[in-house]
Amino acid sequence: MPMVCRGSLFSRLTNTMHSPNPFRIPRSPRGDRGRAAFTLVELLVVIAIIATLIGLLLPAVQSAREAARRMACSNNLKQIGLGALTYASAKNNSLPPGSPQKAGGGSAYHGFFSYLLPLIEQQALFNSLSLDKSPRLETTARYAVVPAYICPSWTDLPAFRNQPYDYMDGAITTYQGCNGAHLASNPQMLTSNQGDIPNTGLVRSGEGPTAKEATAAATLTLRKVTDGLSKTLLAAEFIHIDSGSAAPGNVRPWILSNNGQRGLYTSKLVDLAPNQVVMRDIGGVQFNELPFSSKHPGGVMGVYGDGSVRWIDDMVSLDVYKAWATAAGGESVGGQ
Numbered sequence: 426m427p428m429v430c431r432g433s434l435f436s437r438l439t440n441t442m443h444s445p446n447p448f449r450i451p452r453s454p455r456g457d458r459g460r461a462a463f464t465l466v467e468l469l470v471v472i473a474i475i476a477t478l479i480g481l482l483l484p485a486v487q488s489a490r491e492a493a494r495r496m497a498c499s500n501n502l503k504q505i506g507l508g509a510l511t512y513a514s515a516k517n518n519s520l521p522p523g524s525p526q527k528a529g530g531g532s533a534y535h536g537f538f539s540y541l542l543p544l545i546e547q548q549a550l551f552n553s554l555s556l557d558k559s560p561r562l563e564t565t566a567r568y569a570v571v572p573a574y575i576c577p578s579w580t581d582l583p584a585f586r587n588q589p590y591d592y593m594d595g596a597i598t599t600y601q602g603c604n605g606a607h608l609a610s611n612p613q614m615l616t617s618n619q620g621d622i623p624n625t626g627l628v629r630s631g632e633g634p635t636a637k638e639a640t641a642a643a644t645l646t647l648r649k650v651t652d653g654l655s656k657t658l659l660a661a662e663f664i665h666i667d668s669g670s671a672a673p674g675n676v677r678p679w680i681l682s683n684n685g686q687r688g689l690y691t692s693k694l695v696d697l698a699p700n701q702v703v704m705r706d707i708g709g710v711q712f713n714e715l716p717f718s719s720k721h722p723g724g725v726m727g728v729y730g731d732g733s734v735r736w737i738d739d740m741v742s743l744d745v746y747k748a749w750a751t752a753a754g755g756e757s758v759g760g761q
Contacts, residue, residue, distance in 0.1 A: 491498035498699030525639035536682025595678025602628025617687035620713030654730030
């Protein structure tokens with residue numbers, strides 16, 4: 426009996442050595458049912474690892490997207506800054522008018538963002554405007570979206586219709602010119618129940634009996650910028666919406682310069698830090714005084730009089746910030 430076993434084993438070994446693939450593992454007679462499978466615990470571990478990797482990658486992806494949005498926003502402000510300088514070169518060194526209105530109130534005229542249109546490749550839109558009339562009469566142009574006037578981080582509609590008030594209807598801008606900051610002695614200041622207007626910056630408010638005279642009064646010549654263009658803020662981001670309110674909030678159509686009652690729609694004054702959390706008409710903060718603001722975490726993008734675009738941090742010194750806002754304040758400040 427033992428000899429038979431040895432013979433049988435020897436025969437099988439011999440047959441195996443003479444087979445085409447002597448190292449082939451014999452297939453289980455059970456077929457595919459014998460193949461090993463993942464257990465539930467192993468699957469859960471794999472899922473947990475994948476979820477962890479996604480959690481690590483998401484912040485990097487979001488950071489990259491925010492960097493791209495900031496770059497696009499910077500390009501928009503660059504267009505605005507260079508457009509203002511080009512306008513000044515063609516208009517006897519005068520910057521675009523800010524917020525002109527009829528003396529005594531009641532009627533506003535085209536302002537800063539209307540006059541920039543030809544300089545940012547919007548000549549056809551500019552040609553459609555009637556500059557000697559109220560921009561509220563521009564029933565078609567007021568809904569024309571101008572990409573250079575909207576930060577990519579703005580996630581709401583670019584144009585609004587059928588709002589509770591007509592001054593909210595139209596294609597918006599998420600940028601505002603800088604009207605300046607209050608000085609101890611300021612004969613140029615205009616009083617307003619929506620926040621006194623300092624008129625010490627590059628984007629001015631002015632009044633006159635006609636559109637031509639009001640526009641001239643709202644214009645600043647470069648020779649009056651004694652603080653230097655590179656140290657004077659021209660425009661920055663503005664996306665302020667009161668808590669509990671819906672868009673557009675305090676953001677206005679680019680075509681409107683003001684409300685005819687010294688409420689500024691093309692500029693803001695510097696009185697509060699960027700992105701400071703405030704609500705309109707609460708705590709003494711009026712419409713003209715609302716802070717420059719953005720959806721970029723930590724600060725706002727701003728363009729200066731020389732066309733340079735810089736980041737303005739939320740923690741910037743308020744004294745330095747106000748100094749940047751004035752065109753001839755005589756302050757001694759450096760860059761950020």
